[in-house]
Amino acid sequence: MTDEKKTDAASPATPDKPQAPSPAPATTGTPAASPTPTPSPPGATAPKGAPAPPAASKPPAIPAKDTGPAKGTGPAKGSGPDKLLLTRRKAVWWSIFGVLTFWTGATVRFFFPRTLFEPKTRFKIGYAGDFGLGVDTKFQQAQRIWVVRDPGSIFVIYAKCTHLGCTPDWKESENKFKCPCHGSGFDTEGVNFEGPAPRPMDRAHVELDPEGQIVVDTARLFGPTEWKKTGTFIPV
Numbered sequence: 001m002t003d004e005k006k007t008d009a010a011s012p013a014t015p016d017k018p019q020a021p022s023p024a025p026a027t028t029g030t031p032a033a034s035p036t037p038t039p040s041p042p043g044a045t046a047p048k049g050a051p052a053p054p055a056a057s058k059p060p061a062i063p064a065k066d067t068g069p070a071k072g073t074g075p076a077k078g079s080g081p082d083k084l085l086l087t088r089r090k091a092v093w094w095s096i097f098g099v100l101t102f103w104t105g106a107t108v109r110f111f112f113p114r115t116l117f118e119p120k121t122r123f124k125i126g127y128a129g130d131f132g133l134g135v136d137t138k139f140q141q142a143q144r145i146w147v148v149r150d151p152g153s154i155f156v157i158y159a160k161c162t163h164l165g166c167t168p169d170w171k172e173s174e175n176k177f178k179c180p181c182h183g184s185g186f187d188t189e190g191v192n193f194e195g196p197a198p199r200p201m202d203r204a205h206v207e208l209d210p211e212g213q214i215v216v217d218t219a220r221l222f223g224p225t226e227w228k229k230t231g232t233f234i235p236v
């Protein structure tokens with residue numbers, strides 16, 4: 001009894017099933033493909049000397065869709081760099097606008113003539129009754145004339161020194177015209193009597209308009225040889 005049990009334990013459990021023959025090593029033809037390394041279970045250690053399995057490469061990362069800054073996480077509108085950029089753009093546009101405006105104005109100005117507005121040479125000075133005896137200087141600044149009334153006439157002296165063209169001053173206390181430039185002196189009729197002035201001052205053309213006002217024309221001047229002519233005085 002004891003021997004039977006021993007025999008059973010030494011024999012294989014399934015003696016009837018024939019064992020599958022192990023594959024024979026290839027001796028001819030192409031070398032056999034190297035066995036595909038099977039992934040070892042986690043925690044298992046590779047046997048010493050065995051080649052290390054190639055590291056599993058990571059799959060390429062797929063770029064995420066650009067959905068813009070998340071709500072509430074981006075910079076606030078009109079602050080920081082955005083505001084600075086906006087200010088710079090405004091400054092650039094204003095500079096361009098200023099330059100264009102300047103050049104437009106300069107171009108427009110170019111097409112208009114540079115005229116010098118001088119006082120009219122023909123103008124009215126009022127009625128004969130507006131002037132008393134003596135020299136009236138109220139038109140000296142505006143028209144460069146003196147209106148002189150004597151007992152028989154009114155005439156107009158053109159206020160220009162016959163030396164070098166300065167405008168003399170009326171010196172009432174001295175009863176004469178005095179040139180400030182070189183000291184020439186003229187009497188109430190405009191005749192030179194001192195200083196370098198070579199001759200009397202000219203008189204302007206005068207006439208009455210239909211209303212009786214005195215009209216002066218400084219474009220028509222008369223020297224002393226013409227002072228008796230019509231148009232050099234108004235008889236009163």
Ligand code: FES
Binds near residue numbers: 161182183
């Ligand atoms: S300009 Fe009048 S005196 Fe010379």
